[in-house]
Amino acid sequence: MNDKNTNSRLGRGLAALIGDVPPIEATRVPSGDGIRRLPVEFIVASPNNPRRHFAPEELEDLTNSIREKGVMQPILVRPSAVDPDQYELVAGERRWRAAQRAGLHEVPVIIREVDDREALELAIIENVQRSDLNSLEESKGYDQLMQQFGYTQADLAQVIGKSRSHVANTLRLMKLPANVQQYVTDGALSAGHARALITATNPEALARRIIDGGLSVREAENLAQKQAQANDDVGHSTKAAKAAKDADTLALEKSLSDLLGLKVAIDHKERGGKIEIKYRTLEQLDDVCQRLQSR
Structure with a gap:
């Protein structure tokens, strides 16, 4: 995806598509400014909305507000592709749900x-800007844009208005086991906890320990690092003693370690060999990837 005009327009969020619409009351909809009124039953939810979880207490608060003051921001919809009398939600599903609960007609x-790609972009943009998506929903939304529409991580960073490292770290959450992902969806684990679990050797056991002990993100990161170190020690102890490395190999290891700021090991054999770079955090991994890609 290299359309710079599209990226620039959508990167500004909903205002780029619908204009800077001031808040309005549901009972006072100005005419001639693009805002219309639709019966709530004419609107259907989008199957591609990245947001799947709506906290009951937050929805109840919004319902009470709408019951008292009305819908203060219009809902963005597009004509349904399957029913001419229906409209599919693009952005504003929580407001639509709350309006129904409040008894609005x-x-x-x-x-x-808008096409499917633009609809998904806008849904993600609105939810990310409002912090309405949990980290797993955000990750799945990014993955959907990449799988269906050929986005790169750099494209996503530009369109969504986030750093490339944020996009990369968020996408990695999908590598977690399904039950750990459910903890994140339910709010038992934060995004910071989840990122610490990605590099853990046993993420499920560590997730339970974090939840049961009420551990902070920093404590979770420390535990994950200790697990990794313990496994490294076990792995080294089970291997036969290696021949001492020559001075040239040791010097090259030190040079690369100083350059990257990470521990580098070179296993040189008569025909080829391997280089091992050890990292402890996702930020360190992302830095190595960026260095390699910039070459």
């Missing part, structure tokens, strides 16, 4: 013709 909407 109509809601203010802005109707726009």
Whole structure:
């Protein structure tokens, strides 16, 4: 995806598509400014909305607010591809749900013709800007854009308005076991905890220990590092003693270690060999990847 105009427009968020719309009350919808009223039953949820979890207490708070003051921001929809009388949500599903719970029959909407890619982009952008997505929903949304529409991590960073390292670290959460991902979705683990678990040798056991002990992110990172170190020690102890490395190999190891700021080991054989770079955090890994890609 290399369309710079599209990236620039969508990177500014919803205002780029629907304009800078001021807050309005549901009972006062100005005419002629693109805002319309639609019966709530004419609107259907999008199957591609990255947000799947709606906290009951937050939804109840919004319901009470809408019951008292109405829907203060219009909902963004697009015409349904399967039913001419229906409209599919692009952004604002929580407001739509709360409006139904509040007993509203109509809601203010802005109707726009957007394709599947733009609809998914906008849904992710709005939710990320409002901090409405949990980290797993955000990760799955990014992955969907990459798998379906050929985005790179650099494309996502530009469109979403986040750093490339944030995108890379968020995508790595999908490597966690399913039950650990569920802990994140349920709020039992934070995104910081989840990132610490990615490099853990036994993420499921460590996740339970974090939850049961109420551990902080820093404590979780320390435990993950200790697990990794313990496994390294076991691995080395089970191997036969290695022949001493020559001075040239040791000097090269030190040179690379100083350059990267990480421990580098070179295993040179008569025909080829391997270089091992050890890292402790995802930020260190991301830094190595960026150095390699910039060559």
